[in-house]
Amino acid sequence: MPMxxxxxxxxxxxxxxxxxxxxxxxxxxxxxxxxxxxxxxxGKTTTIKMLATLLIPTAGTALVDGIDVVKNPEKIRSIIGYMPDFLGVYDDIKVWEYLDFFAAAYRIPKDRRPQIIDDVLALTDLNVKKDSYVESLSRGMKQRLCLAKTLVHDPKVMLLDEPASGLDPRARIEIRELLKELQSMGKTIIVSSHILPEMEEFCNKVGIIERGEMIVAGDVNTIARQVRGHQNISIGVVDDIERAAAILQGMTDLIRDVKVTNGLRQLNDADGGEGRGQTLQRESFSTKGSVLQVGYIGEPDNEYKILTTLVEAGIKVRAFYTPETDLEDVFLRVTKGQVA
Amino acid sequence: MSARTFLAREIFDNPVLRKELFMRLRLRQSTQVRSGILLAILLLMGTFYYFVVKFLLGENNAEIGATTWKAIIGLQFTLLCLITPAVTANAITQEKEQQTWEMLLYTSLTAGEIILGKLAARIALLCLLLVLFFPISLFAWLHSLILAPNAAGAVSVGQFAATYLVMLLSILFFATSGLFLSFYLKRTLYAIMGAYTFVIGFLMIGTALVTFILAGLFTNERVFDNCPLMWINPVMMMSEVLNPDGLPNAKMFLVFGMLSYLLLSLLMLWRMIYGFRRFAMEA
Structure with missing residues (x-):
């Protein structure tokens, strides 16, 4: 059963x-x-709010863990953690009091609350701020506190509406790391964000919505492939670049086009965009020699055939990888910049 | 669910009530400032108590005790009318402004817990005012009662109780109307303005003004007694309970006014709780 x-x-x-x-x-x-x-x-926030039982859908159904969000909102609220797209925190209240209030509001027994508060504070790295007043926290810390609040009732599904919005780079990285941790805990997470490279890094599925319609949804690479019509593969070779290119161009059933790029250009490309630190590391690896950019159109599991062919032809393959999917590129290709 | 369980969940074991009381009673200032505030309140109340007690002890006239008691009640009632809109009208708008309302809605709390928790916390604070004045009120009342229990103008036990009942019902009605406005409006400023307009502008001044106009139109000297609008005027109600012999049918008008306050309060609470998720979600 889908979650x-x-x-x-x-x-x-x-x-x-x-x-x-x-x-x-x-x-x-x-x-x-x-x-x-x-x-x-x-329509991202509207969709998230409908799942969070805060808006009633006009039509259609939404089930979370098999429970209808309209028919049983109380039950849904106990299994979903919702973090809105703004920082809503009470002043004049300490961090642990804030969490204690929400734990009580989720009907967690009083004797269990201190341990839960300690756990979520540890998870969000706010232990040292336990006795601080909420208003004294930085924006990033408040965002993490909101996330901690979302976790007090141990939800199965988390709805995070722009969790990194308005945060500085460090705070964004902290939130990202936290989401990875939650992912490792097996939580199902729906996260909306404008920072696409970050989404690309930890989301296994994405959906692009425009004017209230889901244009594409699914696995990131599959979407990129659908949108572009091919899968990019980068192949670094030590020498014989022309021969390698010729071999690949002959594989017309698997390869649409082949481009030869040099390492220097790759480095500049990778260094270009905001939030592409991870990409920079990976691309830098290929700067020592020439790189072939291959537009792969075969079946997703048959990429190995390209590598096998090159190796059998005596080409010294130094690197063979699918570069990070450029979600921004995909986004720009499928959307028209219109709103509902 | 039994009444006891309902009350325990909705009121006494209510996280919203506890948070509201805790946050409102918490003084974040230093010990010196806190001590200063408490000292100022004690000094003010102490001075008031001292002069009233001294005045009453020097008088042997039963009417003086009764008049003093009525003056104390009048003072409390005026303070309640002035304070209640400000105390209650920010209850929900503040949550909306600091963007915590949606998070509160999202919890497992019921509509009743949220609405009644907020109302009870504010009524509890307003009742503190009654508590602060209660000993001196009791003293003045006992003064008149002991000196001449059967004298004309003496305050009976029933009148004493009815006066407090009117004050409590007024607190409930004013507080509920403030909360009601806070529920439907988005800004605290508008909610407070609306609450003052309702309590002072409409209930106190508006009802009297309309009655005056009607009196002028119909040249009816008894219009004050016969216009139901006037029966819900809090000043009129207080005057009826303090001077029950002042107006013919005062008791009937008073009962009408008290029942109106109670029913309107319940109606507003029902509207808020019944339409809670639907309205709050779509707002």
Whole structure:
């Protein structure tokens, strides 16, 4: 049974002519990290709020762990952790008091609360701030506190609406690391964000929404492949670059095109964008020699055939990898910049 | 669910109530400042108590005790009318402004727990005012009662109880209306303005003004007695309970006013709780 199952979800607002969300369908398994991508006003927050029982869908169904979000909102709230896209924290309250209040609000027995508070504070790395007043925390810390609050009732599914919004790079990295930790704990996470390279790093599935419609959804690489019509593969060779290129160009059933790039250009490309630190490391590896950029059109599991052919032809292959999927590129290709 | 379980969950074991009380009663200032605030309150109340007690002990006239008691009640009631809108109208708008409302809605708390928790916390604070004045009120009342229990103008036990009942019902009604506005409006400023307009502008001044106009139109001298709008005027109600012999049918009007306050309060609470998720979610 899917952990999250959305079928033909629709949301209309009285004061808006166009529906905020229309015919949205999605399935997520336990442990999936789903990146919800879309321009402002595309319907991400509306969808998340419908799952969080904060908005009633106009049509369609949404099940979380088999429970209908409309028919049984109380039960849903106990298994979902929802973090809104803004920092809502009470002043005049200490960090542990804030968490204790929400733990009580989730009906966690009083004797269990101190341990749970310690655990979520440790997870969010806020132990040292336990007795600090909430208002004294930095924005990044408040964001982590919100996440800690979301975790007090140990939800199976987490809905995180722009968790890294407005944070400085360090705080964003901290949130990202935290999400990876939650992923390792087996939580199913739906996260919306505008910072696409980060989404690409920890999401195994993404969905791109525009004007309330889910344009594409699924595995990141599959989507990229669908959108571009091919899968990029980078092949670093020690020498014989022309011969290697010729061999690859002959494999027309698997390869659409082959480009030869040199290492220097690769480094510049990789160094170019914000939040591409991980990409820089990987691309830097290929700067020693020439690199072949291959547009692979074969079956996803048959990439090895290219490598086998090259090695059998005596080409000294130094590196063979699929570069990070450029989610920004995919996003720009499928969206038109329109809002609902 | 038994009434006891319901009360325990909705009121006494309510996280919202505990948080509200805790946050409102917490003084973040240094010990010196806190001591200074407490000392100022003690000094103010102490001075008031001292002069009233001294005044009453020097008087042997039963009417003086009764008049003093009525003055104390009048003072408390005026303070309640002035304070209640400000105390209650920010209950939910503040949550909306600091963007915690949605998070509160998302918890497992019921609509009743959230609404009644917020209302009870604020009523508890307002009742502190009654508690602060209660000993001196009791002293003045006993003064009149002991000196001349059967004298004309003496305050009976029933009148004493009815006066506090009117004050408690007024607190409930004013607080609920403040909360109601806070529930439906987005900004604290608008909610507070609305609450003052309702309590002072409409209930106190508006009802009297309309009655005056009606009196002028119909040249009816008894319009004050016969216009139901006036029966819900808090000043009129307090005057009826303090001077039950002042107006014919005062008791009937008072009962009407008290029942109106109670029913309107329950109606507003029902509206908020019933439409809670639906309204709060769509807002």
């Amino acid at each position: 999250v199952e959305i079928k033909h979800l629709r949301k209309e607002y009285k004061d808006k002519p166009e529906p905020a969300v229309k015919d949205l369908s999605l399935e997520l398994e336990q442990g999936d990290i789903f990146g919800f991508i879309g321009p402002n006003g595309a």
